[in-house]
Amino acid sequence: MPNPFQPLQSALRALVENAQVLPATGQAVVDMVTPDLEEIYDQRTTGEATVQTVWETDARSRYRSIQPIHRSEEHGFRYFIDGSARTYFIGTVLEQDRSTPVQVSQVGAAMVRREDDGRICLADSRRTILLTLEKSQVSESLWQALEQALAGVADYTLCDSATNNRYAEAMQLQESRPRGAHRANWHMRELETELAQSLSRTHKEWLVVDGSLGNEFETWRGAPIIGVAKTFRRDSRFELGTGPRARKLNLFGLLKDLQENQRTLVFPRNNEGKIVFWYVRLRPQKGLDYPLMGVVKVEMPNPDREPVDSQLVDRISGWLLAERSVTPYGRDGRWHAHLYPIYIAEQVIRSRFYSEEVLKSGIRWPFQVATRGMDT
Amino acid sequence: MTRQTSQPIGRGSATERDPNTAEKFKFWIRPGQMVNPFDIIAAEHFPAEGSGKSSYTFGLVTNIQHITDAAGHLANFISNDFGEEVDAAPQTPRQGANVAEAAVLSNSADIYMPVQNESRVYFADEDKIHLALGIDGIPQERRVPAGLIQMSNGTQAVAYLDRDFVLGPEAGHVNISGISGLATKTSYAMFLIQSLLQKDPKDEIAVILLNVKYDDLLRIHEPRALSQEEHKQWQQLGLKPDPWPSDRVHYLLPCGKHTQTTGRPNSFADPPPPHKVYAYALRETASKLDLLFSDIPDPGGTLGSVIGEIMSGIGGNEAAWRAVQTWDDLLTRPPLVQQGIPQRFHNIHPSSIGRFLRLLRRVVKTRQSGIFVSQLSNRMTTIEQEIGDIRSGHTYVVDIARLAPEEQTLVFGDVLRTVYGLYSGEALPFDDYEPPRKVIIFVDELNKYAPARGHGEPSPILEQVLDIAERGRSFGIILFAAQQFLSAVHDRVTGNSATKVLGRTDSAEINAGNYRFLDQDIRSHLTRLDKGELILSHPIYRQPVKIRFPRPPFRQGRAQK
Numbered sequence: 001m002p003n004p005f006q007p008l009q010s011a012l013r014a015l016v017e018n019a020q021v022l023p024a025t026g027q028a029v030v031d032m033v034t035p036d037l038e039e040i041y042d043q044r045t046t047g048e049a050t051v052q053t054v055w056e057t058d059a060r061s062r063y064r065s066i067q068p069i070h071r072s073e074e075h076g077f078r079y080f081i082d083g084s085a086r087t088y089f090i091g092t093v094l095e096q097d098r099s100t101p102v103q104v105s106q107v108g109a110a111m112v113r114r115e116d117d118g119r120i121c122l123a124d125s126r127r128t129i130l131l132t133l134e135k136s137q138v139s140e141s142l143w144q145a146l147e148q149a150l151a152g153v154a155d156y157t158l159c160d161s162a163t164n165n166r167y168a169e170a171m172q173l174q175e176s177r178p179r180g181a182h183r184a185n186w187h188m189r190e191l192e193t194e195l196a197q198s199l200s201r202t203h204k205e206w207l208v209v210d211g212s213l214g215n216e217f218e219t220w221r222g223a224p225i226i227g228v229a230k231t232f233r234r235d236s237r238f239e240l241g242t243g244p245r246a247r248k249l250n251l252f253g254l255l256k257d258l259q260e261n262q263r264t265l266v267f268p269r270n271n272e273g274k275i276v277f278w279y280v281r282l283r284p285q286k287g288l289d290y291p292l293m294g295v296v297k298v299e300m301p302n303p304d305r306e307p308v309d310s311q312l313v314d315r316i317s318g319w320l321l322a323e324r325s326v327t328p329y330g331r332d333g334r335w336h337a338h339l340y341p342i343y344i345a346e347q348v349i350r351s352r353f354y355s356e357e358v359l360k361s362g363i364r365w366p367f368q369v370a371t372r373g374m375d376t
Numbered sequence: 377m378t379r380q381t382s383q384p385i386g387r388g389s390a391t392e393r394d395p396n397t398a399e400k401f402k403f404w405i406r407p408g409q410m411v412n413p414f415d416i417i418a419a420e421h422f423p424a425e426g427s428g429k430s431s432y433t434f435g436l437v438t439n440i441q442h443i444t445d446a447a448g449h450l451a452n453f454i455s456n457d458f459g460e461e462v463d464a465a466p467q468t469p470r471q472g473a474n475v476a477e478a479a480v481l482s483n484s485a486d487i488y489m490p491v492q493n494e495s496r497v498y499f500a501d502e503d504k505i506h507l508a509l510g511i512d513g514i515p516q517e518r519r520v521p522a523g524l525i526q527m528s529n530g531t532q533a534v535a536y537l538d539r540d541f542v543l544g545p546e547a548g549h550v551n552i553s554g555i556s557g558l559a560t561k562t563s564y565a566m567f568l569i570q571s572l573l574q575k576d577p578k579d580e581i582a583v584i585l586l587n588v589k590y591d592d593l594l595r596i597h598e599p600r601a602l603s604q605e606e607h608k609q610w611q612q613l614g615l616k617p618d619p620w621p622s623d624r625v626h627y628l629l630p631c632g633k634h635t636q637t638t639g640r641p642n643s644f645a646d647p648p649p650p651h652k653v654y655a656y657a658l659r660e661t662a663s664k665l666d667l668l669f670s671d672i673p674d675p676g677g678t679l680g681s682v683i684g685e686i687m688s689g690i691g692g693n694e695a696a697w698r699a700v701q702t703w704d705d706l707l708t709r710p711p712l713v714q715q716g717i718p719q720r721f722h723n724i725h726p727s728s729i730g731r732f733l734r735l736l737r738r739v740v741k742t743r744q745s746g747i748f749v750s751q752l753s754n755r756m757t758t759i760e761q762e763i764g765d766i767r768s769g770h771t772y773v774v775d776i777a778r779l780a781p782e783e784q785t786l787v788f789g790d791v792l793r794t795v796y797g798l799y800s801g802e803a804l805p806f807d808d809y810e811p812p813r814k815v816i817i818f819v820d821e822l823n824k825y826a827p828a829r830g831h832g833e834p835s836p837i838l839e840q841v842l843d844i845a846e847r848g849r850s851f852g853i854i855l856f857a858a859q860q861f862l863s864a865v866h867d868r869v870t871g872n873s874a875t876k877v878l879g880r881t882d883s884a885e886i887n888a889g890n891y892r893f894l895d896q897d898i899r900s901h902l903t904r905l906d907k908g909e910l911i912l913s914h915p916i917y918r919q920p921v922k923i924r925f926p927r928p929p930f931r932q933g934r935a936q937k
Contacts, residue, residue, distance in 0.1 A: 071467055118469045119407070287458055325466040326455040330447025335454075340468045347445070347471075 005362035028088035044170030047270030058310035069318035083109035100137035105184035135160035218274035220301035388495035401491035414922035424485030431485035434508030435478025444472035523923030547874030548849035554879025582812035591933030619930035631655035633746035667789035799851035863888035
């Protein structure tokens with residue numbers, strides 16, 4: 001098999017010919033993003049933590065009992081999207097007194113379709129390799145040389161870690177290396193959104209996106225879509241009702257009494273209602289470690305900002321309850337809230353990534369050029 | 377006959393922990409595709425040097441696994457609502473695949489690099505099956521149909537044996553094992569013999585069959601009605617479903633206690649087929665006396681000494697033995713007995729003579745079935761006489777079903793010794809008799825005569841069988857033997873048998889060392905074989921194959937009643 005990272009070599013050569021390079025010790029090093037990333041993204045991108053109103057047609061009870069709706073009764077969820085990003089630090093480029101980390105990211109998203117008999121097949125996928133630097137830290141000529149090296153190379157993208165990086169901005173990150181990793185995550189999010197928007201489907205074919213829906217879905221009027229988040233912000237507070245019977249609950253308080261086969265009321269995001277959300281308990285608390293486990297947060301675009309039909313939310317929640325069979329228990333620590341088709345989509349995209357061995361062997365700095373450059 | 381399919385059934389799969397090798401490879405199977413152990417498949421491979429066309433690596437499917445992404449059984453339990461859900465189908469069936477393991481048979485361009493990941497895999501058609509097994513290299517005139525290979529996709533191919541590897545000179549002998557009760561071992565031996573006879577244009581094979589059970593082989597000249605399906609199978613194999621020609625079958629049935637008065641032989645066949653009655657009188661048996669005592673332990677060799685004296689005395693017509701004409705004479709008259717008392721003879725102690733006489737009396741008097749007679753009448757014949765005159769293209773059925781075990785050993789040993797003598801003995805100058813170029817001897821329950829080491833003392837009959845097994849091939853004497861358990865037969869006999877056929881086998885038996893030539897997975901399949909299914913191992917084949925064969929076109933005696 002030819003070196004899949006060969007197209008990067010000319011870009012790396014441009015770097016060592018035009019600047020000094022300090023390679024990463026022990027070849028490429030995985031750059032991890034912050035733990036509980038989804039939770040932080042949710043916290044930083046979904047606005048107000050305090051919810052003061054309910055956004056559905058029948059709001060008589062805080063919890064509503066739901067029956068699982070198997071696909072043989074009504075097959076609502078047809079498509080599932082998940083993405084993955086893996087970032088490697090391969091060195092630092094020094095130019096004058098400026099420096100920037102050089103990172104290579106494998107980013108991808110996959111969409112799978114579930115057939116009537118339950119079988120999963122691949123509907124579409126995207127994959128990109130990002131070469132990420134902080135553009136402001138390199139000269140214009142070097143940046144142009146890099147652009148030129150990757151021009152016309154399919155699936156490779158030169159990327160500035162400082163621009164178009166909503167996650168890093170939301171987290172107010174200053175350090176360059178974490179910004180690079182978050183830039184790759186944002187690119188993954190863009191690929192997921194691109195997949196979701198590119199698919200032509202009917203209004204009976206629902207799409208499930210892994211994680212929180214971005215604000216770009218506030219105006220979504222296409223075929224139905226929901227986001228299902230396994231981990232979500234925990235600082236949410238719910239101030240429900242007025243008068244003597246008004247209740248103030250934190251998230252823990254809301255979810256501890258949420259029983260198996262129940263959902264909560266529907267709430268508006270940021271108190272605007274362009275995106276609404278609710279929680280569904282997929283698995284009983286008795287088999288889990290703490291109350292937030294086994295619960296998913298469901299988000300749905302609501303561009304008209306009208307109260308959502310409670311019957312529809314019940315149906316969606318019923319479909320979700322049916323998803324608890326099968327589970328990736330033993331394969332993923334978040335199994336209690338993981339939807340299996342989402343897990344498969346994740347496996348599809350990860351199986352298409354090059355292994356760390358291939359990446360480490362395939363990406364090599366052309367040292368002899370660098371040495372000659374430094375001697376002169 | 378062949379159903380060619382160009383649709384791939386899966387693709388090669390090699391992983392970090394489970395790599396493909398030059399000997400074995402794995403492939404995943406397309407959903408909905410049925411593949412079974414013993415299917416022969418072809419995996420696309422590197423093209424031969426200078427050729428743009430892919431070569432094919434052929435494999436024999438030995439096992440199939442179903443794998444899923446479940447980390448453990450607990451994951452499946454939890455997936456079903458913590459064990460509460462036992463009826464409904466999962467909302468999304470767990471990701472799983474059927475992965476087959478195949479043993480490499482050959483490559484069409486002699487490339488033995490491992491099958492590559494993602495290589496397309498197909499069912500082999502009949503030509504490719506022949507290529508895979510090495511049958512394509514057998515010259516047409518040497519091909520002997522040995523059964524039908526049937527694959528999961530309906531493809532059928534004739535499994536041919538190489539005649540030179542069955543009847544010599546390259547290799548020889550056939551050994552058939554399997555539990556009893558499925559009527560498979562004998563039927564298959566008969567099928568294979570018929571196939572050899574029909575594919576013997578020069579008519580140079582003679583056959584000797586020992587009938588050991590009921591009248592199983594005493595109706596082989598009588599036709600049996602075949603179903604359309606059975607006719608078709610015979611046709612597919614390129615063979616005629618005919619019984620033995622009656623003018624070429626000779627039945628030798630034993631003399632019984634009442635044969636001399638009733639004329640009926642001591643046989644299960646009722647009525648008996650056209651036959652000759654054989655018997656043993658002392659004078660005609662003296663040279664085979666040792667065979668009668670094959671099962672008797674003789675650590676000091678005294679019994680052997682007595683027998684040796686008698687054999688040389690009677691055989692050489694020595695003066696002391698001239699008066700000994702019958703079994704009674706031997707038991708009651710000099711030189712061994714005088715006035716009822718065993719006598720010292722040529723330094724053999726009277727007590728040893730006494731022991732010999734007691735044993736002999738038990739065999740030829742007390743327990744005898746009638747085969748031992750005082751004198752042969754004109755209506756009687758001997759095995760030596762009949763087998764000593766065997767002709768090419770003729771079949772001789774020797775019935776021993778109703779004989780006592782010692783008598784069976786004597787007759788079988790007599791057959792072997794006579795045939796061996798035909799080839800190893802010096803030809804008489806006035807005799808223009810030409811023995812057949814090949815003689816096939818078929819016997820069931822071989823373990824009685826050639827038990828495994830540790831299961832019996834070395835004996836005259838064992839030596840006779842070993843002679844045939846080890847040297848018979850060079851003379852053209854070929855042993856077709858059957859038994860329930862391969863492990864119960866002497867390893868020098870089974871080791872010399874180039875073609876091995878295995879029917880359904882007990883699970884305890886398959887772990888015996890004799891089955892090491894089979895892959896562990898194939899061994900396990902032996903316990904599941906159906907009636908009419910056999911595993912065939914032949915020197916030409918790179919791996920054993922599963923075959924089916926048609927039912928015999930002749931009456932099988934009691935089974936048909």
